[in-house]
Amino acid sequence: EAGVAQSPRYKIIEKRQSVAFWCNPISGHATLYWYQQILGQGPKLLIQFQNNGVVDDSQLPKDRFSAERLKGVDSTLKIQPAKLEDSAVYLCASSLNAGHNNEKLFFGSGTQLSVL
Amino acid sequence: GENVEQHPSTLSVQEGDSAVIKCTYSDSASNYFPWYKQELGKGPQLIIDIRSNVGEKKDQRIAVTLNKTAKHFSLHITETQPEDSAVYFCAASIRGSSASKIIFGSGTRLSIRP
Numbered sequence: 001e002a003g004v005a006q007s008p009r010y011k012i013i014e015k016r017q018s019v020a021f022w023c024n025p026i027s028g029h030a031t032l033y034w035y036q037q038i039l040g041q042g043p044k045l046l047i048q049f050q051n052n053g054v055v056d057d058s059q060l061p062k063d064r065f066s067a068e069r070l071k072g073v074d075s076t077l078k079i080q081p082a083k084l085e086d087s088a089v090y091l092c093a094s095s096l097n098a099g100h101n102n103e104k105l106f107f108g109s110g111t112q113l114s115v116l
Numbered sequence: 117g118e119n120v121e122q123h124p125s126t127l128s129v130q131e132g133d134s135a136v137i138k139c140t141y142s143d144s145a146s147n148y149f150p151w152y153k154q155e156l157g158k159g160p161q162l163i164i165d166i167r168s169n170v171g172e173k174k175d176q177r178i179a180v181t182l183n184k185t186a187k188h189f190s191l192h193i194t195e196t197q198p199e200d201s202a203v204y205f206c207a208a209s210i211r212g213s214s215a216s217k218i219i220f221g222s223g224t225r226l227s228i229r230p
Contacts, residue, residue: 004159033218040222040223041222041223042221042222042223044219045217050215056212056217105150105160105218107161108159110159
């Protein structure tokens with residue numbers, strides 16, 4: 001079974017530039033998550049999709065971050081414009097279903113973003 | 117707000133000894149408590165989980181305990197081996213209006229001394 005695919009693996013940009021990350025979840029997984037992991041901290045949920053609808057984006061800085069999941073499969077996360085404090089690993093995860101059933105999350109390897 | 121606190125932040129044990137990591141949570145409605153292991157350059161991977169209707173669960177050298185009254189849960193690793201060296205995260209489910217979400221503790225860096 002193929003895992004969660006993310007690209008790029010690394011990205012270095014200057015502040016105020018834009019950047020986009022891509023995620024392909026495990027086939028058949030209805031729920032997709034984007035987490036931000038700052039060095040030395042635990043993953044922080046940015047946005048959670050159920051199929052192609054958003055079920056939680058309470059921690060997403062909507063003035064600069066946006067995400068979409070077209071057709072309920074792949075997803076992209078965009079930052080525009082980037083700030084120094086956005087330097088982190090951006091992890092994508094998927095689960096078969098979520099709702100209130102609480103299922104196992106499968107994580108990709110992440111995209112490491114450095115903002116200079 | 118909802119949070120999960122994890123201790124210690126770093127832990128060093130002799131190979132063969134046991135390691136214990138402890139977490140507390142704030143939302144009394146939380147009913148699912150997974151533990152993840154993260155190796156360098158990789159995403160977190162689930163190693164064990166426990167639901168609120170169970171007090172303890174064991175899988176080979178790994179065990180988790182849950183005290184719902186005190187809102188505490190712990191990870192126990194026995195007979196530690198070099199490959200257990202990694203960062204471990206506890207997590208808890210938080211119930212939202214349309215779905216539950218998983219929030220993570222701050223992590224414990226476990227080092228196994230040969």
